[in-house]
Amino acid sequence: MPGKKVVVLGGGFGGVRAAITARRLLPPDYEVTLLDRRRRTYICGSMPLLIVGEKEALKASRSLGQISNRGVNYVETEIERVDTQRRSVKARAGEFPFDYLVVALGAEYDWDAVPNSRAGHSFYDLATAQKLRSALSGLKRGRIIVAVASTPYKCPPAPFEGAMMMRWASKNRGVEAAVQIDLYTPEPAPIPVAGAEASACVAADLTRSGITLHPNAAVKELSRDGRSAAFTDGTTAEADLIVTVPVHRMARVAAESGIAGGKPWISVNPQSLETSIPGIYAIGDVNVVPMANSRPLPKAGIFASTEGDVVAQDIAARAVGGPRPTFTGEGYCFIAYSGKEAGRVSGLFLAPDKPKVEFEQPSLKGFRAKERFEQDWRRFRL
Ligand SMILES: Cc1cc2nc3c(=O)[nH]c(=O)nc-3n(C[C@H](O)[C@H](O)[C@H](O)COP(=O)(O)OP(=O)(O)OC[C@H]3O[C@@H](n4cnc5c(N)ncnc54)[C@H](O)[C@@H]3O)c2cc1C
Structure with a gap:
């Protein structure tokens, strides 16, 4: 039987991670395609530094063209419609039929x-x-x-x-x-x-x-x-x-796809990140994952990235066997106080009773960790 088609919508934190990990884990005859309208993307975590002149835009960016070197088929295109019945995505660059779809289109600003x-x-x-x-x-x-x-x-x-x-x-x-x-x-x-x-x-x-x-x-x-x-x-x-x-708000194409069933964000199985439609996953800012205290998991790149790994592993487990992974909600967000010190809010956000989260006081070590995080993102390690 020929390999299947995995289509990833959106080349932000979540989509890039899902595509790179899927390519690494899936057999060579599986096709992994990532669609995004922008070739060069910027990490928002650098914006508080950029506004005060502590970061330049180029140092806060990466080019999606580079994921082609890792075997992912990147197409720079505007995504126009997701047809969940026909299992196909219509984009300005053409039609992209899929067996597995990863919706990682993020949030838009109103x-x-x-x-x-x-x-x-x-x-x-x-x-x-x-x-x-x-x-x-x-x-x-x-x-x-x-x-x-x-x-x-x-x-x-x-x-x-x-x-x-x-x-x-x-x-x-x-x-x-x-x-x-x-x-x-x-x-x-x-x-x-x-x-x-x-x-x-x-x-x-x-x-x-x-x-x-x-x-x-x-x-x-x-x-x-x-x-x-x-x-x-x-x-x-x-x-x-x-x-x-x-x-x-949820990205327009995701809202119009009907996958969210008219709700503000796409509900998913919190462990596998699969939506109510088999083989269609939603990760990152576009989804909603409830924590034990009924609040939603925060919208953060680190979660989008980990979720990307989880769905790629889930698709690979279906393709070649092996245990299905579970998303645990472990993550962190930095809070810089200056160009030298950053604190960190980190923990196990999906812990069973209530989120187990702690605040690490701002320090030089914390700032260096923030810099490393952004460097990892630029090098496609996140
Ligand atoms: C000021 C600020 C600071 C932040 N700091 C941190 C931090 O320290 N740590 C952290 O973890 N997170 C941080 N975040 C949050 C983080 O940026 C987001 O949570 C993360 O980007 C979400 O990733 P995603 O993959 O879900 O979506 P995104 O990264 O938003 O990617 C979505 C992609 O989909 C593409 N797209 C959407 N619609 C279409 C379409 N119709 N056609 C083609 N392409 C389309 C977009 O071009 C985009 O590239 C910060 C955010 C902000 C704004």
Whole structure:
């Protein structure tokens, strides 16, 4: 019997890992194809460093063309439709029939959900981060607001990390006393997924750094000039720079595929990451995996990557036999406080009773681990 076709949609953390591991484990007559609209991709974890001039875009990127060297058939194309009945993907480059499909299309940002948010700033992708970098470099005094629009959003520590990096940069430039930073979040405390103790630690660190935290307040609207914001707790505030974390939604093609059954994110078997349709998996930001406390597993590249390994192993176990793997939810996210120190939220997020997560205090060692993580990503080890 000829080998089967594995098609991977999306070349981010999850899709790349799934494709590379599947290629390594599957017999040579299996075809592994990865589709993504962008050949060069950027690691979002570097954006808080990029906005303060501590990282250059090229050093935060990789080219998907390189996975062809590992036997994966990479096609640069816009994916248009997934036909789950005919088991085929329609893309601008043609039709891609599949036996196994890995949906790793990530989350998209809905900039219109917070009216006028485009008039403000963000650092949730390269374009917004570069624009913010330029605005920050000219800010000598005034107020910066970092404001989260809704949950879930990618990388729970990122808004806190962004605020800390901007505080550190203003200190380096000798304008710390003249720059006020406020952080608004819809959650009752920073990074609640890390547990009460860790959350209190981060809240205390923000206060110590002179960043004012406004919990239980999501940004709901910006003024036309992007310099005034309204929040869900009824307050409003003005600032020189308003930096939003946008509303996240499942990638459009994934939503239109019907695989999610009209829900906001694709439900999967938490162990195998297979959807309700046999042979179709969903990994990374596009899916929802509930933890024991009923909260969703955070959206983070490390989980997307591990999930990619798990689905590749699952497909290989079906192809050539062997034990089926289990996704355990072990992972971590960094939180840099400066260009020298980073903390880490890590643990077993899918532990049976409740997530077992701890916060490692910021240190030089932590920063080096963050740098290694990003280097591993650039070298396709993640
Ligand atoms: C500021 C910030 C900091 C972060 N820090 C960390 C961190 O320290 N550690 C960590 O683990 N995670 C971090 N993350 C989160 C991490 O970036 C995401 O969780 C991760 O990228 C999700 O991987 P994914 O494979 O699910 O999706 P993605 O990486 O988003 O990949 C999806 C891919 O699908 C492609 N695609 C989508 N639709 C189409 C289409 N129609 N046609 C063709 N291609 C399409 C896109 O081009 C994209 O390449 C951070 C995120 C942000 C924003």
